[in-house]
Amino acid sequence: MRTSMFRSVETAIRRASSSSTTSHIVRRSYASGSHPERKVAVLGAAGGIGQPLALLMKLNPLVSSLSLYDIAGTLGVAADVSHINTRSEVKGYTGEDQLGQALEGCDLVIIPAGVPRKPGMTRDDLFNINAGIVKGLAAAIAKYCPNALVNMISNPVNSTVPIAAEVFKKAETYDEKKLFGVTTLDVVRAKTFYAGKAGVHVADVNVPVVGGHAGVTILPLFSQATPAGSNLSDEEIKALTKRTQDGGTEVVEAKAGKGSATLSMAYAGAVFADACLKGLNGVPNIVECSYVQSTITDLPFFASKVRLGKNGVEEVLGLGNLSDFEKEGLENLKAELKSSIEKGIKFANS
Numbered sequence: 001m002r003t004s005m006f007r008s009v010e011t012a013i014r015r016a017s018s019s020s021t022t023s024h025i026v027r028r029s030y031a032s033g034s035h036p037e038r039k040v041a042v043l044g045a046a047g048g049i050g051q052p053l054a055l056l057m058k059l060n061p062l063v064s065s066l067s068l069y070d071i072a073g074t075l076g077v078a079a080d081v082s083h084i085n086t087r088s089e090v091k092g093y094t095g096e097d098q099l100g101q102a103l104e105g106c107d108l109v110i111i112p113a114g115v116p117r118k119p120g121m122t123r124d125d126l127f128n129i130n131a132g133i134v135k136g137l138a139a140a141i142a143k144y145c146p147n148a149l150v151n152m153i154s155n156p157v158n159s160t161v162p163i164a165a166e167v168f169k170k171a172e173t174y175d176e177k178k179l180f181g182v183t184t185l186d187v188v189r190a191k192t193f194y195a196g197k198a199g200v201h202v203a204d205v206n207v208p209v210v211g212g213h214a215g216v217t218i219l220p221l222f223s224q225a226t227p228a229g230s231n232l233s234d235e236e237i238k239a240l241t242k243r244t245q246d247g248g249t250e251v252v253e254a255k256a257g258k259g260s261a262t263l264s265m266a267y268a269g270a271v272f273a274d275a276c277l278k279g280l281n282g283v284p285n286i287v288e289c290s291y292v293q294s295t296i297t298d299l300p301f302f303a304s305k306v307r308l309g310k311n312g313v314e315e316v317l318g319l320g321n322l323s324d325f326e327k328e329g330l331e332n333l334k335a336e337l338k339s340s341i342e343k344g345i346k347f348a349n350s
Contacts, residue, residue: 038277039065041106041145043137044113045092046073048262049153049269053112054081056270062277063088069102070113071095099137103144107280110182110273111137112153116260117252123156123214123340130154131163131347138164142171149178149276149312152291153269157181157213158337159344161291161301166348177312180276181291183213183303185261185268189247190220193240198229209244209289210304210319210330212340217333218245223323237325279308292316299334301341 040057044050045068054068058081066088068078078092093102103109114130117123134154141150146168154160161181168174186209195202206226211219222229222237232240243250251261275288291303294316305317322330 035062035064036281037064038062038107038280039067039105040088040108040110040273040277041067041069041102041148043069043102043109043111044154046070046077047112047114048116048259049112049265051077052263052266053110053269054078055084056266057110057273058082058084058086058088058090060270060274060277061087062274062281065105066090067093067102067106069093069099099140100144103140103148106145106148108149108151108273108276109141109145110151110153110269112265112269113137114154116262117155117248118260119252119257123158126155127159127343127347130156130160131344134160134163135167135348138167139171142168142173146171146173147175147178149180149280151180151182151269151273151276153182153265155214156340157183157291158217158301158340159347162341162344163348165293165301166345175312176293177314179292180272180306180312181213181301181303182269182272183209183218183289183291184272185247185265186213186218186220186244186303187289188264188268188271190222190225190240190244193243194220194222194225194229197236197240198225198227198232200227200229208305208320210302211333212303212337213291214340215245215336216329217337217340219326219329219333220244221320221322221326223326224320234325237323241325241329275308276312279312279314280310282310287317297330297334299338299341302337 040063042050042054045054057063057066068074074092074094078090082090114133152161190207190209191205194207195205208221208224211217220241248261272288275286279286286308287305289303290306292313294302296304296318306313307315
């Protein structure tokens with residue numbers, strides 16, 4: 001039964017991470033053949049996102065060494081996860097004095113550290129706490145594993161990615177190809193909501209999501225969704241867009257103060273991390289949406305489809321043809337996204 005459960009989880013992640021433009025060859029590569037040694041660190045591993053994310057990364061056969069770090073509670077999580085009979089060796093690290101050990105030799109660092117959103121909490125409230133946490137972790141990454149890919153989950157991503165970029169610049173280690181804001185949960189939600197409304201199998205759905213990772217900055221491109229939902233009205237598309245933008249609030253309110261979107265975020269984080277590892281390993285045609293340094297708009301950071309490879313970002317893909325509704329949404333998000341970016345840069349340089 002346990003083997004069957006592991007296979008079903010693995011299959012779900014594989015399908016999600018290959019349901020965009022990834023070939024059938026890529027799908028098979030997830031669970032077969034030999035893989036290079038890859039060390040992955042989860043910073044914030046004892047938290048609400050960190051614990052399920054640690055579990056999912058332990059299930060990933062592309063990971064040979066899993067490093068779990070938090071300011072407290074990490075050793076128990078590491079001991080628990082280490083008992084799972086999969087490839088990776090697990091080590092737990094606690095406190096700032098062990099952060100360097102956790103990071104040394106990492107190929108990929110995933111950052112879900114910080115506080116989650118609670119009812120009534122704004123993105124500004126999150127910023128006031130999480131910005132400092134991210135700044136400190138980024139400084140440690142620059143020192144101990146400057147060549148690692150960095151997957152930023154800590155909110156507000158629209159600001160924390162620019163913060164990390166500025167820290168890396170100061171340390172003279174910045175490589176724009178290796179810093180990612182994880183927006184995969186927006187894609188996961190858009191796929192799920194679209195499939196339900198269009199009446200198509202969710203495993204066959206792909207929906208690009210561009211812009212940022214908060215509220216109106218999240219812009220799902222349902223006009224480019226596959227399979228096409230030709231039966232959906234303009235009002236239904238608007239409603240799907242609004243629900244995708246408000247997905248995090250929907251979960252926060254449903255949990256009534258007892259949590260945020262921790263489980264779905266952990267899943268989305270595992271999907272994107274898997275895509276990054278495949279890219280590092282030379283698997284071709286790995287395309288996911290991510291918030292990265294970009295020139296496809298006049299904003300310095302922007303989420304769009306990105307082709308992943310051995311160096312991280314191989315290519316930032318264009319937006320394609322947009323509907324009139326999406327063109328309007330694109331213009332409407334720019335001011336807020338620009339403000340969030342500038343806020344992060346200002347904090348990092350203060």
